[in-house]
Each structure stands twice: as C-alpha cells, then as structure tokens.
Amino acid sequence: MIDHLAILAPGLLGASVAKAARARNAARHITLWARRPETRANLRAQSWVDAVAETPDDAVREADLVVLAAPVEKIIELAALISPALKPGAIVTDVGSVKTRVCRECSAAMPAHALFIGSHPMAGSAKTGWENATDDLFIGRTAFVTQPSANITAGALALGMKIASVCDFWSDLGANPVIVTPEQHDEIVAHISHLPQTLATTLAAFLGAKNSDWREFAGNGLRDTTRIAASDANMWIEIFQQNRAEILRALESYETELATVRAAFAAGDWPLLRARLEAGKKFRDSL
Amino acid sequence: MIDHLAILAPGLLGASVAKAARARNAARHITLWARRPETRANLRAQSWVDAVAETPDDAVREADLVVLAAPVEKIIELAALISPALKPGAIVTDVGSVKTRVCRECSAAMPAHALFIGSHPMAGSAKTGWENATDDLFIGRTAFVTQPSANITAGALALGMKIASVCDFWSDLGANPVIVTPEQHDEIVAHISHLPQTLATTLAAFLGAKNSDWREFAGNGLRDTTRIAASDANMWIEIFQQNRAEILRALESYETELATVRAAFAAGDWPLLRARLEAGKKFRDSL
Numbered sequence: 001m002i003d004h005l006a007i008l009a010p011g012l013l014g015a016s017v018a019k020a021a022r023a024r025n026a027a028r029h030i031t032l033w034a035r036r037p038e039t040r041a042n043l044r045a046q047s048w049v050d051a052v053a054e055t056p057d058d059a060v061r062e063a064d065l066v067v068l069a070a071p072v073e074k075i076i077e078l079a080a081l082i083s084p085a086l087k088p089g090a091i092v093t094d095v096g097s098v099k100t101r102v103c104r105e106c107s108a109a110m111p112a113h114a115l116f117i118g119s120h121p122m123a124g125s126a127k128t129g130w131e132n133a134t135d136d137l138f139i140g141r142t143a144f145v146t147q148p149s150a151n152i153t154a155g156a157l158a159l160g161m162k163i164a165s166v167c168d169f170w171s172d173l174g175a176n177p178v179i180v181t182p183e184q185h186d187e188i189v190a191h192i193s194h195l196p197q198t199l200a201t202t203l204a205a206f207l208g209a210k211n212s213d214w215r216e217f218a219g220n221g222l223r224d225t226t227r228i229a230a231s232d233a234n235m236w237i238e239i240f241q242q243n244r245a246e247i248l249r250a251l252e253s254y255e256t257e258l259a260t261v262r263a264a265f266a267a268g269d270w271p272l273l274r275a276r277l278e279a280g281k282k283f284r285d286s287l
Numbered sequence: 288m289i290d291h292l293a294i295l296a297p298g299l300l301g302a303s304v305a306k307a308a309r310a311r312n313a314a315r316h317i318t319l320w321a322r323r324p325e326t327r328a329n330l331r332a333q334s335w336v337d338a339v340a341e342t343p344d345d346a347v348r349e350a351d352l353v354v355l356a357a358p359v360e361k362i363i364e365l366a367a368l369i370s371p372a373l374k375p376g377a378i379v380t381d382v383g384s385v386k387t388r389v390c391r392e393c394s395a396a397m398p399a400h401a402l403f404i405g406s407h408p409m410a411g412s413a414k415t416g417w418e419n420a421t422d423d424l425f426i427g428r429t430a431f432v433t434q435p436s437a438n439i440t441a442g443a444l445a446l447g448m449k450i451a452s453v454c455d456f457w458s459d460l461g462a463n464p465v466i467v468t469p470e471q472h473d474e475i476v477a478h479i480s481h482l483p484q485t486l487a488t489t490l491a492a493f494l495g496a497k498n499s500d501w502r503e504f505a506g507n508g509l510r511d512t513t514r515i516a517a518s519d520a521n522m523w524i525e526i527f528q529q530n531r532a533e534i535l536r537a538l539e540s541y542e543t544e545l546a547t548v549r550a551a552f553a554a555g556d557w558p559l560l561r562a563r564l565e566a567g568k569k570f571r572d573s574l
Contacts, residue, residue: 208570283495
C-alpha cells in the first residue's frame with residue numbers, strides 16, 4: 001500500500017487510478033492537482049479524493065508515488081516542474097502510451113533523491129475525461145513498467161525494489177504488471193497497438209474516399225476491423241510523433257507481408273493463403 | 288408471403304432463413320433437404336420445418352422460392368441437379384458470399400420457365416451449423432439481391448417483378464434488400480468484407496510469427512482489429528478463390544494508400560497523417 005499518492009492532471013486514466021486506488025485500498029492518502037481551477041473545484045467534491053492541491057509542487061511535496069497523467073508532452077514539462085518539490089525516496093511514474101523519450105527526459109529531470117519509473121497501463125475507453133473514470137478500468141489489463149535502461153550498477157538492488165513497488169501498485173489496482181525496457185515497450189506497442197491503429201485508420205479513410213455509399217452495407221467484420229479508427233486524432237498524432245521510428249519499422253514489415261499475400265492472390269497460391277488464414281486464426285484464438 | 292419455400296443444404300444461414308420465415312410468417316410451407324441422412328432426421332424433429340425431403344428434386348418440386356444454402360461450389364452443382372424438377376415460375380436464389388460466377392453458372396443451369404436471382408445476406412456468426420440458427424439473424428442487415436446483368440429486353444417487367452419478390456422475401460425476414468449487378472456486388476464485398484478479412488488475417492499471422500509472446504499484452508484495439516482473423520479458413524479460401532480478381536484490385540489500391548501513409552511517417556508529414564486519422568474517424572463514425 002502506498003502511503004501518499006499524488007496524481008497530476010487526471011483524465012480518464014489518472015482519475016481511474018485514483019478511484020481504483022481508493023476502492024481497492026492501494027493508497028492511504030490521495031492528492032490530486034488539475035490545471036483548470038473549475039476542474040480542481042469539481043474534483044474537491046469527489047468522495048475518492050482526499051485533497052486537491054493548488055499547484056503541482058504542493059500536490060507532490062508529501063507524495064511517495066506521483067502519477068503524471070497528462071499527455072506525453074505535458075508529462076515531460078510536469079516532471080521538470082515538480083522535481084524540486086519531491087521528497088527523498090519519491091517515485092514518479094506516468095500513464096503515457098510511448099516510453100523511450102518520456103523515460104529519458106523525465107529521468108534526466110529528477111533530483112538525485114527521487115526516481116522516474118515509467119508506466120503504461122493498456123487500458124482505455126472511447127470516453128475521455130475524469131468524469132468517465134471507473135475503479136475497474138485496470139482489472140486484468142497489462143500494465144507495462146519500464147526498467148531504466150541506463151547503466152545502473154551501484155544501487156541496483158534498491159532500484160529493483162523501487163520497480164517492484166510500482167509493479168505492486170499496478171497489481172493492487174487489478175492490472176498485470178510486465179517489466180520491460182522503454183525501448184522494448186515502444187517496439188511492442190508499435191506492433192500490437194500503433195500498427196493496428198494505422199491499418200484501421202488507413203482502411204476507414206480508404207473506404208470513405210473510395211465510395212462512401214458502401215458504408216450502408218457494412219457488416220460486423222468491417223465494424224470490428226475499423227472500430228479504433230474512431231479514436232481521437234489529437235491523441236494519435238501525438239503517439240505517432242512519439243513512436244515514429246518504431247511504427248515505421250513495424251509498418252515496413254507489415255507491408256512486406258501484405259505484398260506476399262497480394263502476390264499469392266495474383267498467382268493463385270491457395271496453399272500460402274490457407275497457411276496465412278490458419279496462422280492468423282491460431283494467433284487470434286490465443287488472445 | 289411465399290406459398291412454398293424450399294431450402295437446400297441448410298447451415299447457419301439456411302436454417303436461419305427457415306426459422307425467420309416461420310417466426311415472421313414469410314412462408315406458408317417450408318420444405319428442407321440436407322445431404323446427410325442424420326441431419327434430415329434431426330431436422331424432421333424441428334418445429335420450424337413442415338417437411339424434409341429425401342432428395343433435392345423432391346424438395347423443390349412444389350416450391351415457389353428455392354434457397355440454395357450450400358457453399359459456393361455446391362450451389363452450382365445443386366442448381367444443375369434441381370433444374371429439371373422446378374415448376375413453372377419458380378425462383379431460385381442462394382446465400383453465397385460471391386456472386387458473379389454463381390449467378391452466371393446457376394442462370395445457365397435454369398430451365399426456360401424458372402429464374403435464378405442471387406442473394407447475399409450480410410449476416411453471420413462465429414458459430415456455424417443449422418443448430419446455431421436464429422430467427423433474428425437478418426434483422427437490420429443488408430441483403431444484396433442480384434439483377435441479372437445479361438441483356439434482357441423481352442420480359443423485363445416480369446423480371447423486375449421477380450426481383451421485387453426476392454427483395455420482399457428478405458424484407459419479410461427483417462433485412463434491408465439492395466439490388467446490384469453480380470459484378471457490383473463482388474466489387475463492394477471485396478472492399479468492405481474480403482479486404483478487411485485479408486488485412487486482419489495478415490496482421491494476426493504477422494504478429495504470431497513476429498513474437499507470439501506479445502499476445503499476452505493485447506488490448507481491445509488489437510482484439511477488435513483481428514477478430515475476423517478467427518474465421519474458418521475453409522470458408523475463406525473458397526471466397527478468396529471465387530472473388531480473386533476483385534480482392535486483388537482492392538488489395539492493390541489499399542497497398543498504394545498504405546505506402547502513402549508509411550511515406551508520411553518516414554517524412555514526418557503530420558498534416559497528412561492527421562487528415563487520414565480525421566477521414567478514418569469520419570467514415571467509422573458514420574457506420
């Protein structure tokens with residue numbers, strides 16, 4: 001259990017961390033800070049909040065664990081802003097979808113007596129905003145926790161215990177923590193999240209441009225395959241920018257695969273297409 | 288209302304046609320025929336069946352509307368088999384996913400006094416077999432009805448009325464009928480059904496080959512995007528073979544689009560990617 005938890009800039013994810021921590025008894029005291037005064041006023045009225053601070057510094061001063069729940073660019077700004085106010089032994093984490101740059105810049109912003117350990121809970125909703133937060137958002141979901149990839153020899157054991165405490169926190173919220181380096185994380189999510197998004201967006205944009213009347217005939221297959229194309233463009237542009245190199249690599253590999261499949265259609269190579277259908281079914285059935 | 292409906296080789300779709308026709312009073316008399324004697328015996332015990340014939344000929348002899356519910360290759364065989372037994376004015380339709388070849392070959396197999404008008408209800412389920420049929424499978428779904436593309440001048444009005452009666456039948460089952468030529472149908476489904484299937488299969492097979500451990504981290508986005516990859520490989524190989532030319536064309540156009548998107552990642556062309564995200568969202572939101 002965390003003694004004092006601070007969550008800055010709570011949206012859907014950050015407020016769900018607070019609600020889940022309260023519901024599941026994962027933190028004794030929960031302090032929030034939000035950028036807009038109206039949001040701070042509204043949050044003060046919530047039963048799952050103990051205190052709402054007027055400034056980021058005040059929010060984190062007593063905190064053992066700080067969760068930066070802002071979009072990626074703001075995470076880095078906030079880390080620098082709160083750094084002087086962190087108490088010795090404090091751990092700072094986040095909930096951002098991309099990790100390499102965030103971990104590098106936030107780690108650099110930390111004082112010697114505090115540590116940044118990135119997190120990425122694989123949870124979300126079509127709805128956004130703290131008003132839509134739920135205390136069960138993380139149940140059964142993967143929560144990536146990043147192992148600093150820097151060369152750490154002195155204090156390796158202490159570091160291991162800090163990482164373990166972040167993992168324990170996500171476990172307490174119902175998630176399944178998985179420790180990876182920031183680089184591994186970004187390669188994984190490029191393939192299992194950002195590539196599917198790119199393909200779904202490209203398919204939906206392609207069909208819309210091709211003949212938008214066809215939307216009338218859409219079956220469940222098309223609905224499922226393009227569901228994530230309805231996601232927020234602002235959020236995705238930021239993810240695309242942050243993870244550009246890994247997405248590009250994943251996209252190039254997928255294009256090579258798709259060209260193989262297209263060549264099989266051209267050549268009538270049904271054994272190859274059958275093998276792909278069976279391999280795809282095997283993978284999907286295993287999810 | 289159809290006076291006498293015959294359904295040959297009922298699987299999920301064919302038996303759902305029977306159940307829906309019974310539940311919604313779309314046919315007075317329903318006769319079925321199934322290839323396997325055990326299936327015929329089981330069907331005889333069903334309340335939504337009036338009679339189960341021992342042979343395809345016997346099943347269709349009195350029928351005003353015959354529904355061939357077999358896989359595509361078998362549809363063509365069955366059409367030739369029942370042709371001599373059809374009564375004057377009989378209409379034969381089907382529920383196959385691809386139409387150009389089926390319509391051409393089945394039309395050629397008909398006697399002068401009967402007519403083949405293809406159908407493709409855009410409905411289905413992960414489950415197969417007549418045991419999983421439901422009477423609400425077609426509600427709100429598109430049912431394509433194909434207009435013979437052959438040069439028909441004499442009897443155009445009579446043909447129009449026959450097409451209208453097939454449309455009425457699907458309406459009675461709760462579907463939304465849409466009249467297209469077989470060629471238009473195959474172009475449309477290549478884009479809205481067979482292309483999404485190919486992309487989902489390729490993505491699932493690609494990720495399975497890349498690193499199958501990553502399946503542990505799958506979120507809802509990947510689950511949705513690859514859901515149809517779990518479909519039956521035998522069914523899809525047949526669809527791929529039947530609609531090969533149109534799928535190839537759709538796939539080539541999609542590949543061009545995807546290459547544009549990949550080039551935008553390489554060049555950091557965020558306005559292009561934002562435009563695609565917004566166009567994709569617009570299309571998906573409209574489904």
